Amino acid sequence: MTETNMNTNMKKETSGLDEALRSALQRQEVPDGFADQVMARVAAQKSVPQLVRRASWLSLFTQPIFTQPIIRWAALAAFATVMIFGVHLYEMRRERAEGEAAKQRLMLALRVAGSKLQLAKAKVNEMNANENQNRQVKE
Amino acid sequence: MAERTDAEQSADISGKGAAEIDFAEIVRRYQSAVFSIALHFLADRSAAEELAQDVFLQLHANLSTLKSEDHMKFWLRKVTAHRCIDYKRRRKPTQVSLDDAPEPAAPTKSADPFLARRLRQYVASLPEKPRLVVILRYQEDMRAEEIAAVLAMPLATVKSHLQRSLAMLREKVTRAMGEVKL
Numbered sequence: 001m002t003e004t005n006m007n008t009n010m011k012k013e014t015s016g017l018d019e020a021l022r023s024a025l026q027r028q029e030v031p032d033g034f035a036d037q038v039m040a041r042v043a044a045q046k047s048v049p050q051l052v053r054r055a056s057w058l059s060l061f062t063q064p065i066f067t068q069p070i071i072r073w074a075a076l077a078a079f080a081t082v083m084i085f086g087v088h089l090y091e092m093r094r095e096r097a098e099g100e101a102a103k104q105r106l107m108l109a110l111r112v113a114g115s116k117l118q119l120a121k122a123k124v125n126e127m128n129a130n131e132n133q134n135r136q137v138k139e
Numbered sequence: 140m141a142e143r144t145d146a147e148q149s150a151d152i153s154g155k156g157a158a159e160i161d162f163a164e165i166v167r168r169y170q171s172a173v174f175s176i177a178l179h180f181l182a183d184r185s186a187a188e189e190l191a192q193d194v195f196l197q198l199h200a201n202l203s204t205l206k207s208e209d210h211m212k213f214w215l216r217k218v219t220a221h222r223c224i225d226y227k228r229r230r231k232p233t234q235v236s237l238d239d240a241p242e243p244a245a246p247t248k249s250a251d252p253f254l255a256r257r258l259r260q261y262v263a264s265l266p267e268k269p270r271l272v273v274i275l276r277y278q279e280d281m282r283a284e285e286i287a288a289v290l291a292m293p294l295a296t297v298k299s300h301l302q303r304s305l306a307m308l309r310e311k312v313t314r315a316m317g318e319v320k321l
Contacts, residue, residue: 024255025278027175035166038195
Protein backbone atom coordinates (compact mmCIF):
# COMPACT_ATOMS: atom_id res chain seq x y z
CA MET A 1 0.00 0.00 0.00
CA THR A 2 1.43 3.41 -0.93
CA GLU A 3 1.89 6.17 1.60
CA THR A 4 -0.82 8.24 -0.10
CA ASN A 5 -3.35 5.43 0.24
CA MET A 6 -2.45 4.98 3.89
CA ASN A 7 -2.93 8.68 4.55
CA THR A 8 -6.29 8.66 2.76
CA ASN A 9 -7.45 5.71 4.86
CA MET A 10 -6.29 7.37 8.06
CA LYS A 11 -8.11 10.58 7.10
CA LYS A 12 -11.32 8.62 6.41
CA GLU A 13 -10.97 6.88 9.78
CA THR A 14 -10.46 10.08 11.72
CA SER A 15 -13.03 12.18 9.88
CA GLY A 16 -15.91 10.43 11.69
CA LEU A 17 -14.29 11.02 15.05
CA ASP A 18 -13.45 14.58 13.99
CA GLU A 19 -17.09 15.28 13.31
CA ALA A 20 -18.21 13.66 16.57
CA LEU A 21 -15.66 15.71 18.52
CA ARG A 22 -16.66 18.94 16.77
CA SER A 23 -20.24 18.24 17.67
CA ALA A 24 -19.43 17.27 21.28
CA LEU A 25 -17.16 20.25 21.86
CA GLN A 26 -19.41 22.93 20.47
CA ARG A 27 -19.27 26.30 22.16
CA GLN A 28 -21.67 26.54 25.08
CA GLU A 29 -23.96 29.36 26.08
CA VAL A 30 -22.71 31.31 29.06
CA PRO A 31 -24.88 31.53 32.18
CA ASP A 32 -27.39 34.38 32.20
CA GLY A 33 -25.98 37.72 33.24
CA PHE A 34 -22.38 36.70 32.66
CA ALA A 35 -21.38 39.93 30.89
CA ASP A 36 -23.16 42.02 33.54
CA GLN A 37 -21.25 40.24 36.28
CA VAL A 38 -17.96 40.86 34.49
CA MET A 39 -18.81 44.55 34.07
CA ALA A 40 -19.77 44.77 37.76
CA ARG A 41 -16.43 43.26 38.75
CA VAL A 42 -14.60 45.65 36.43
CA ALA A 43 -16.42 48.59 38.03
CA ALA A 44 -15.68 47.27 41.53
CA GLN A 45 -12.01 46.85 40.67
CA LYS A 46 -11.82 50.41 39.36
CA SER A 47 -13.17 51.75 42.65
CA VAL A 48 -10.52 49.95 44.75
CA PRO A 49 -7.86 52.48 45.78
CA GLN A 50 -4.45 52.04 44.15
CA LEU A 51 -2.74 51.46 47.51
CA VAL A 52 -4.76 48.33 48.21
CA ARG A 53 -4.00 46.91 44.78
CA ARG A 54 -0.23 47.40 45.06
CA ALA A 55 1.34 44.10 44.05
CA SER A 56 4.43 44.16 46.23
CA TRP A 57 6.88 46.38 48.02
CA LEU A 58 9.00 46.40 44.85
CA SER A 59 6.36 48.49 43.14
CA LEU A 60 7.43 51.29 45.52
CA PHE A 61 10.32 51.85 43.14
CA THR A 62 7.94 52.62 40.32
CA GLN A 63 6.37 55.47 42.31
CA PRO A 64 6.90 58.93 40.75
CA ILE A 65 9.47 59.98 43.36
CA PHE A 66 11.78 57.13 42.35
CA THR A 67 11.53 57.88 38.66
CA GLN A 68 13.82 60.92 39.06
CA PRO A 69 17.40 59.76 38.36
CA ILE A 70 19.06 61.70 41.20
CA ILE A 71 16.61 60.32 43.79
CA ARG A 72 17.04 56.85 42.38
CA TRP A 73 20.86 57.04 42.58
CA ALA A 74 20.70 58.50 46.10
CA ALA A 75 18.42 55.67 47.19
CA LEU A 76 20.76 53.13 45.61
CA ALA A 77 23.82 54.70 47.29
CA ALA A 78 22.05 54.71 50.67
CA PHE A 79 21.06 51.10 50.18
CA ALA A 80 24.64 50.13 49.23
CA THR A 81 26.06 51.98 52.26
CA VAL A 82 23.67 50.23 54.61
CA MET A 83 24.56 46.89 53.04
CA ILE A 84 28.35 47.49 53.34
CA PHE A 85 28.01 48.69 56.94
CA GLY A 86 25.86 45.67 57.75
CA VAL A 87 28.37 43.23 56.27
CA HIS A 88 31.24 44.95 58.11
CA LEU A 89 29.34 44.78 61.42
CA TYR A 90 28.55 41.14 60.84
CA GLU A 91 32.24 40.35 60.12
CA MET A 92 33.36 42.18 63.27
CA ARG A 93 30.92 40.27 65.42
CA ARG A 94 31.93 36.99 63.86
CA GLU A 95 35.65 37.65 64.48
CA ARG A 96 34.97 38.64 68.08
CA ALA A 97 32.95 35.47 68.66
CA GLU A 98 35.74 33.37 67.14
CA GLY A 99 38.32 35.09 69.41
CA GLU A 100 36.19 34.42 72.48
CA ALA A 101 35.86 30.76 71.55
CA ALA A 102 39.67 30.45 71.04
CA LYS A 103 40.30 32.09 74.42
CA GLN A 104 37.93 29.66 76.12
CA ARG A 105 39.70 26.71 74.48
CA LEU A 106 43.13 28.00 75.61
CA MET A 107 41.92 28.49 79.20
CA LEU A 108 40.60 24.96 79.28
CA ALA A 109 43.87 23.58 77.91
CA LEU A 110 45.87 25.50 80.54
CA ARG A 111 43.60 24.26 83.29
CA VAL A 112 44.05 20.66 82.13
CA ALA A 113 47.83 21.07 81.87
CA GLY A 114 47.94 22.63 85.39
CA SER A 115 46.07 19.73 86.97
CA LYS A 116 48.34 17.23 85.18
CA LEU A 117 51.43 19.04 86.56
CA GLN A 118 49.97 18.94 90.09
CA LEU A 119 49.47 15.22 89.71
CA ALA A 120 53.04 14.66 88.47
CA LYS A 121 54.45 16.76 91.32
CA ALA A 122 52.49 14.72 93.87
CA LYS A 123 53.85 11.49 92.34
CA VAL A 124 57.46 12.75 92.47
CA ASN A 125 57.03 13.85 96.07
CA GLU A 126 55.62 10.47 96.98
CA MET A 127 58.50 8.66 95.25
CA ASN A 128 61.06 10.87 97.07
CA ALA A 129 59.40 10.18 100.41
CA ASN A 130 59.53 6.43 99.78
CA GLU A 131 63.18 6.58 98.79
CA ASN A 132 64.11 8.48 101.97
CA GLN A 133 62.22 5.98 104.07
CA ASN A 134 64.04 3.03 102.49
CA ARG A 135 67.40 4.70 102.97
CA GLN A 136 66.68 5.28 106.69
CA VAL A 137 65.66 1.64 107.14
CA LYS A 138 68.90 0.43 105.52
CA GLU A 139 71.02 2.68 107.74
CA MET B 140 -31.32 45.29 13.97
CA ALA B 141 -29.34 42.78 11.98
CA GLU B 142 -26.40 41.14 13.71
CA ARG B 143 -23.03 42.62 12.78
CA THR B 144 -20.62 40.32 11.03
CA ASP B 145 -17.16 39.45 12.34
CA ALA B 146 -15.63 41.39 9.45
CA GLU B 147 -17.50 44.55 10.47
CA GLN B 148 -16.43 44.09 14.07
CA SER B 149 -12.81 43.56 13.01
CA ALA B 150 -12.95 46.73 10.97
CA ASP B 151 -14.19 48.56 14.07
CA ILE B 152 -11.24 47.35 16.11
CA SER B 153 -8.61 48.17 13.54
CA GLY B 154 -10.18 51.58 12.92
CA LYS B 155 -10.56 52.77 16.50
CA GLY B 156 -7.98 50.72 18.41
CA ALA B 157 -8.86 47.94 20.80
CA ALA B 158 -8.91 50.13 23.88
CA GLU B 159 -11.69 52.36 22.54
CA ILE B 160 -14.16 49.57 21.83
CA ASP B 161 -16.92 49.16 24.34
CA PHE B 162 -15.64 46.54 26.75
CA ALA B 163 -19.09 45.05 27.36
CA GLU B 164 -19.37 44.39 23.64
CA ILE B 165 -16.01 42.61 23.67
CA VAL B 166 -17.15 40.46 26.59
CA ARG B 167 -20.35 39.53 24.77
CA ARG B 168 -18.41 38.70 21.62
CA TYR B 169 -15.91 36.33 23.27
CA GLN B 170 -17.72 35.10 26.38
CA SER B 171 -18.92 31.89 24.76
CA ALA B 172 -15.46 30.91 23.47
CA VAL B 173 -13.67 31.64 26.75
CA PHE B 174 -16.36 30.03 28.90
CA SER B 175 -16.51 26.92 26.69
CA ILE B 176 -12.75 26.34 26.72
CA ALA B 177 -12.83 26.52 30.52
CA LEU B 178 -15.96 24.36 30.75
CA HIS B 179 -14.65 21.63 28.47
CA PHE B 180 -11.34 21.66 30.29
CA LEU B 181 -12.55 21.83 33.90
CA ALA B 182 -15.85 19.97 33.47
CA ASP B 183 -17.24 22.24 36.18
CA ARG B 184 -19.74 24.93 35.26
CA SER B 185 -19.28 27.27 38.20
CA ALA B 186 -15.48 26.98 38.10
CA ALA B 187 -15.53 27.68 34.37
CA GLU B 188 -17.72 30.75 34.92
CA GLU B 189 -15.40 32.10 37.61
CA LEU B 190 -12.33 31.44 35.49
CA ALA B 191 -13.88 33.10 32.43
CA GLN B 192 -14.75 36.18 34.50
CA ASP B 193 -11.15 36.37 35.75
CA VAL B 194 -9.90 36.16 32.17
CA PHE B 195 -12.07 39.12 31.16
CA LEU B 196 -10.91 41.13 34.18
CA GLN B 197 -7.33 40.48 33.10
CA LEU B 198 -8.28 41.45 29.56
CA HIS B 199 -9.68 44.74 30.82
CA ALA B 200 -6.41 45.49 32.59
CA ASN B 201 -4.40 44.68 29.44
CA LEU B 202 -6.74 46.10 26.84
CA SER B 203 -4.43 48.94 25.85
CA THR B 204 -1.63 46.51 24.95
CA LEU B 205 -3.73 44.61 22.41
CA LYS B 206 -3.29 45.83 18.88
CA SER B 207 -5.97 44.08 16.83
CA GLU B 208 -8.92 41.72 16.88
CA ASP B 209 -6.66 38.78 16.02
CA HIS B 210 -4.24 39.75 18.77
CA MET B 211 -7.13 39.90 21.25
CA LYS B 212 -8.45 36.51 20.14
CA PHE B 213 -4.96 35.00 20.46
CA TRP B 214 -4.47 36.64 23.87
CA LEU B 215 -7.83 35.39 25.18
CA ARG B 216 -7.20 31.82 24.10
CA LYS B 217 -3.68 31.85 25.53
CA VAL B 218 -4.67 33.34 28.89
CA THR B 219 -7.69 31.04 29.20
CA ALA B 220 -5.56 27.98 28.43
CA HIS B 221 -2.88 28.93 30.95
CA ARG B 222 -5.42 29.82 33.62
CA CYS B 223 -7.14 26.44 33.10
CA ILE B 224 -3.87 24.62 33.73
CA ASP B 225 -3.06 26.81 36.75
CA TYR B 226 -6.54 26.20 38.16
CA LYS B 227 -6.19 22.43 37.85
CA ARG B 228 -2.72 22.43 39.41
CA ARG B 229 -3.83 24.51 42.38
CA ARG B 230 -6.48 21.98 43.21
CA LYS B 231 -5.64 18.53 44.52
CA PRO B 232 -6.28 15.85 41.92
CA THR B 233 -9.20 13.65 42.81
CA GLN B 234 -9.88 10.25 41.36
CA VAL B 235 -13.35 10.15 39.88
CA SER B 236 -14.65 7.39 37.71
CA LEU B 237 -15.92 8.44 34.31
CA ASP B 238 -19.49 7.52 35.19
CA ASP B 239 -19.36 9.72 38.29
CA ALA B 240 -17.71 12.60 36.46
CA PRO B 241 -19.96 15.62 36.12
CA GLU B 242 -21.45 16.33 32.74
CA PRO B 243 -19.10 19.00 31.42
CA ALA B 244 -21.46 20.80 29.13
CA ALA B 245 -25.11 21.44 28.58
CA PRO B 246 -26.79 19.21 26.01
CA THR B 247 -25.90 20.27 22.50
CA LYS B 248 -27.61 19.82 19.20
CA SER B 249 -25.64 16.73 18.32
CA ALA B 250 -26.39 13.83 16.01
CA ASP B 251 -25.85 11.38 18.85
CA PRO B 252 -26.27 13.01 22.27
CA PHE B 253 -25.09 9.90 24.10
CA LEU B 254 -21.88 9.72 22.06
CA ALA B 255 -21.33 13.46 22.51
CA ARG B 256 -21.74 13.14 26.27
CA ARG B 257 -19.30 10.22 26.39
CA LEU B 258 -16.79 12.09 24.24
CA ARG B 259 -16.93 15.15 26.52
CA GLN B 260 -16.27 12.91 29.50
CA TYR B 261 -13.35 11.21 27.76
CA VAL B 262 -11.89 14.55 26.69
CA ALA B 263 -12.19 15.77 30.29
CA SER B 264 -10.21 12.72 31.41
CA LEU B 265 -7.25 13.39 29.08
CA PRO B 266 -4.01 14.79 30.57
CA GLU B 267 -3.90 18.60 30.79
CA LYS B 268 -1.91 19.56 27.69
CA PRO B 269 -3.45 17.03 25.28
CA ARG B 270 -6.90 18.01 26.60
CA LEU B 271 -6.25 21.66 25.77
CA VAL B 272 -4.94 20.72 22.34
CA VAL B 273 -8.09 18.73 21.59
CA ILE B 274 -10.38 21.48 22.89
CA LEU B 275 -8.65 24.19 20.89
CA ARG B 276 -8.64 21.99 17.78
CA TYR B 277 -12.28 20.96 17.86
CA GLN B 278 -14.04 23.71 19.79
CA GLU B 279 -12.13 26.65 18.34
CA ASP B 280 -11.33 24.94 15.04
CA MET B 281 -7.70 26.02 15.30
CA ARG B 282 -4.87 24.67 13.16
CA ALA B 283 -1.96 22.85 14.81
CA GLU B 284 0.33 25.85 14.12
CA GLU B 285 -2.08 28.20 15.90
CA ILE B 286 -2.39 25.84 18.87
CA ALA B 287 1.40 25.59 19.08
CA ALA B 288 1.61 29.40 19.23
CA VAL B 289 -1.12 29.74 21.85
CA LEU B 290 0.28 27.03 24.11
CA ALA B 291 3.93 27.97 23.43
CA MET B 292 4.61 24.39 22.43
CA PRO B 293 6.58 22.88 19.52
CA LEU B 294 4.42 22.03 16.51
CA ALA B 295 5.55 18.40 16.59
CA THR B 296 4.38 18.10 20.22
CA VAL B 297 0.96 19.50 19.34
CA LYS B 298 0.62 17.04 16.48
CA SER B 299 1.69 14.11 18.62
CA HIS B 300 -0.70 15.13 21.44
CA LEU B 301 -3.50 15.34 18.90
CA GLN B 302 -2.69 11.99 17.32
CA ARG B 303 -2.35 10.16 20.64
CA SER B 304 -5.48 11.76 22.06
CA LEU B 305 -7.54 10.81 19.02
CA ALA B 306 -6.27 7.24 19.20
CA MET B 307 -7.08 7.11 22.91
CA LEU B 308 -10.55 8.58 22.41
CA ARG B 309 -11.31 6.22 19.55
CA GLU B 310 -10.24 3.25 21.67
CA LYS B 311 -12.31 4.36 24.65
CA VAL B 312 -15.41 5.01 22.57
CA THR B 313 -15.06 1.65 20.85
CA ARG B 314 -14.57 -0.14 24.17
CA ALA B 315 -17.53 1.58 25.80
CA MET B 316 -20.00 1.61 22.96
CA GLY B 317 -18.94 -1.29 20.75
CA GLU B 318 -18.50 -0.75 17.05
CA VAL B 319 -19.70 2.80 16.62
CA LYS B 320 -19.50 4.18 13.15
CA LEU B 321 -16.95 7.02 13.52
